[in-house]
Amino acid sequence: MHRRHCAAAAVTLVCALAVLTAPVQAVAAPVPEPTPAAPATPFPGGKRSLEEVRLEIDTLYRQAGAATDAYNLAEEQSKKQSGEISKLGKAIADGRARIAELKSRAGAQAREQYRNGGLPPGAQLVLSGDPRLFLDGVNQVRQGQQAAKGLLTELTRTQEDLETYTEDASLNWARLEANRVKQAKAKKNIDARIAAAKKLESQLATEERARLLRMERDAASTAQSAWLSSGALTDINREASAAGKQAVAFATAQIGKPYVWGAEGPGSYDCSGLTSQAWAAAKSPIPRTSQEQWRQLPHVPIRDMRPGDLIIYHSDASHVGMYVGDGSIVHAPRPGRNVTLTGAGTMEILGVVRPDR
Structure with missing residues (x-):
């Protein structure tokens, strides 16, 4: 059982190092999935007005903006998760070192008992014919018993902590792996919509692009005037x-x-x-x-x-x-x-x- 957890801890540490040296990825918050962009109609071709093209370009950029927000949140949360994995990795390493130290101390106690003929300190005192040695050793026995009990308690607690750290690190690793897929999807979404918008704009003649820019400004001015007129x-x-x-x-x-x-x-x-x-x-x-x-x-x-x-x-x-x-x-x-x-x-x-x- 212990070897299985230690193996899991080692695997988790390797995974954590791989994540922390890779480009930061992260979880994307749930956002409404933008509707697929309509196929771009060649322009100019008489099928759509310049105003319709302007509205489609605006929609595409808004969809890209929504995906960008999801991507940014993913990146922010990824940094936090990567930091948590680093902390857990250190905790796992510290826990394993502490367990090794405690086992070493337990081994020292066992070797000391062996050197004393395999008899526990209490038995040695009972067999002693010197009352002073018996009385002097009572406290040592009690202290030794308490130390042994404390050693066992600490070893158990450290092993439990190590198992918890391993489970937490494994969970964070699984989340990061899932988030890599989500963020890649968000990036693809952004790139596709920006590319579609740029393609639409590239199909416009120079004069039409200038008109498009004037239309954007006019639409913004109209909206601002209406907002101010509302008494806001x-x-x-x-x-x-x-x-x-x-x-x-x-x-x-x-x-x-x-x-x-x-x-x-x-x-x-x-x-x-x-x-x-x-x-x-x-x-x-x-x-x-x-x-x-x-x-x-x-x-x-x-x-x-x-x-x-x-x-x-x-x-x-x-x-x-x-x-x-x-x-x-x-x-x-x-x-x-x-x-x-x-x-x-x-x-x-x-x-x-x-x-x-």
Whole structure:
């Protein structure tokens, strides 16, 4: 039984080392599976309008954004799991060393008894004809009995701990292996949708690409105007906290840097990479992904919004921007775009969260 557990511990340690030297992979949180992208219709071909192409490109990038959020969460959790495996590996090694030490001590006691003629200390005292030796040795016998009992108890506890560490490490290893598959699937999903969007854009003539960009800006402007007209910003004049000012300063300093999915600086960012790094710079760490930011951070009403707060977008919480005041956010939009300042109402708002409440 013990040899089987030790063998399992050794296998687990080898597996752990393999994981920790391999590229970090991780578990992806459950997110709605994006619907397969529709086959791209050659454009221009008269079958679809430029507006329809724009909407399809926007959908593809949103789907890529949702997959990116899942990938990022997987990476974050993978780092944590890898750290746990490292700790368990050390605990297993320490436990085996401790067991070896305890067995060595037990062996020393056995050898001492053998040198005394194979008689236990109690029997030797009874056979002794010297009362003083008997009385002097009583305490030694008791101490020896207690030490032997303590040795056996510690050995048993250490063996049990070793078995627990082995089981935990094996479980974490199995999870990491399963997560490698999940994250690979998320990456494939991201790459496929970005490639499909780029293919659609590549089929447009130069003039049509310029028109497409104007249409994107017009759609954003229309959405922002409608949001402002709704009275969403009425009486919003709150000042940022000290940490919020630091976060805003960091985020706005990144304007112009490219969006790269999975990136968290310093040369490029994705949407939640920007917001998480901004708040890390303000000494207030927050979750890595927009979905976890929405799930874990305190929610605040839009009317109570202040600079530094994060606005979460879309029903699946797949995008995030930092509110900087005057109805604007700084965010990393999507592949092919740079970190920029835009209207807070240009996308569907899910809600607002506050990192430093």
